[in-house]
Amino acid sequence: MSDRARFFAEATWTGGVIGLGYVGLPLAVTMVARGLPVVGFDVSEQRIADLASGRSPIEDVADAELADAIANGLRLTADPDELAAADALFLCVPSPLGRHREPDLSFITAAAATVERVVRPGMLISLESTTYPGTTDDILVPAATRGGLVLDQDVYVAFSPERVNPGAEMKTGQIPKVVGGVSDISTLVARAAYERVVDSVYPVRSAKTAEMAKLLENTYRAVNIGLINEMAQLAHELDIDIWEVIDAASSKPFGFQPFFPGPGVGGHCIPLDPQFLAWRAREANFATRFIDLAEQVNTRMPFYTADRVAAALNDFGLPVFGTAILGVGIAYKPDVGDDRESASIEVLRVLEGRGAQIAVLDPVVGSERIASHGFRPVAPGEQIEGFAIAVILTDHARLDLERISDTVPIVLDTRGAYRRAGIARDNVVPL
Numbered sequence: 001m002s003d004r005a006r007f008f009a010e011a012t013w014t015g016g017v018i019g020l021g022y023v024g025l026p027l028a029v030t031m032v033a034r035g036l037p038v039v040g041f042d043v044s045e046q047r048i049a050d051l052a053s054g055r056s057p058i059e060d061v062a063d064a065e066l067a068d069a070i071a072n073g074l075r076l077t078a079d080p081d082e083l084a085a086a087d088a089l090f091l092c093v094p095s096p097l098g099r100h101r102e103p104d105l106s107f108i109t110a111a112a113a114t115v116e117r118v119v120r121p122g123m124l125i126s127l128e129s130t131t132y133p134g135t136t137d138d139i140l141v142p143a144a145t146r147g148g149l150v151l152d153q154d155v156y157v158a159f160s161p162e163r164v165n166p167g168a169e170m171k172t173g174q175i176p177k178v179v180g181g182v183s184d185i186s187t188l189v190a191r192a193a194y195e196r197v198v199d200s201v202y203p204v205r206s207a208k209t210a211e212m213a214k215l216l217e218n219t220y221r222a223v224n225i226g227l228i229n230e231m232a233q234l235a236h237e238l239d240i241d242i243w244e245v246i247d248a249a250s251s252k253p254f255g256f257q258p259f260f261p262g263p264g265v266g267g268h269c270i271p272l273d274p275q276f277l278a279w280r281a282r283e284a285n286f287a288t289r290f291i292d293l294a295e296q297v298n299t300r301m302p303f304y305t306a307d308r309v310a311a312a313l314n315d316f317g318l319p320v321f322g323t324a325i326l327g328v329g330i331a332y333k334p335d336v337g338d339d340r341e342s343a344s345i346e347v348l349r350v351l352e353g354r355g356a357q358i359a360v361l362d363p364v365v366g367s368e369r370i371a372s373h374g375f376r377p378v379a380p381g382e383q384i385e386g387f388a389i390a391v392i393l394t395d396h397a398r399l400d401l402e403r404i405s406d407t408v409p410i411v412l413d414t415r416g417a418y419r420r421a422g423i424a425r426d427n428v429v430p431l
């Protein structure tokens, strides 16, 4: 069978996943579940050891799923040379921002060096890490062909953005996947490969198109979150309940998608992805005003939230300084245990800087992780008398909102949690 044909036939081919984190591990497990043997590689020997022992560090992959994958064709290794056994390599490595909010492609370039080391005739190389348009063409094609292989003859290169949605029901195989090759042939090969992995593939004419599509998806979110955060501040000035306004606007059956104000924007997608586009735009002397404005509004929200806490205390003649404040929820979004880039933590840091005594209740993140941030953890059943104010920062489903509002004199609800739960309390102040 010709090298290229294997991806088109129903024949089995071997996948190689580089990076077994919140994107790579679900992808590897999904491939095995669909009958494809996989070489799962990670540079972290500890990560490989944990996985090999059946412990999944990823919330969206249960230990049982991992055990099944290992029993049915997932080979775990920290040795990059073992990737030479794969027919297709999927790069699922971090793409953070550097200290000056510029793209940090060090993980992608390291993975590209691994590709260069193991690439062989017939291989498909697909980058999944979020990055600016042009990265796949500029970094992955040279890595795949520098050893003499010819693009579209010996090797195929594409970009397919990850669409992992932490904590959601929908799993990797069920989420439609955009796929763009660096050429028509590479798009065809990548499309055929991904059709064995996910239910629905959406091919586009270039890797750049696919890179840009991913950035549009999340820039759309960041800009609309920035809009509603600004609207929330305006509504407060006009003594209007923004949460009722959003619910009312949501009654429109078309042309409106609700976004919700909050203490800021966290996680490792929405605050970061638009900056990849802004950075690439600056290279083209193009001003991305919407991205920049949304960034300004969203990054100010922790300070605005802290000011609202101060105002609520002030209404009771209380200072921030020396006052006991209960932060409720430090995860970056509801019902996940991930507190990376969490705006909640930024709010509490600002209040701490103004002299408040902070304690944190987050039944999902847990006490150990809370303490690792230097905050006093409050266990789910622990008494919460003595706090002057509770700030609902992340609205986990399992929060006991009634106990909080029945015990703590003031509650600033930055997430509309009480309204959504249908709990009306005079001492609950909405953002």
Ligand code: SAJ
Binding pocket: 162, 163, 164, 165, 166, 168, 217, 218, 221, 225, 258, 259, 260, 261, 262, 263, 264, 265, 266, 267, 268, 269, 270, 332, 333, 334, 343
């Ligand atoms: N947020 C708001 N208001 C909103 C929505 C979100 O303040 O209306 C905040 C959240 O509290 C959080 C941050 O923004 O701190 C990001 O929230 P998110 O719901 O976008 O969650 P993420 O960061 O996990 O985004 C992922 C993205 N998935 C991928 O990039 C593959 C995003 O495209 C998904 O739409 C999102 O999950 C999702 O829908 O949950």
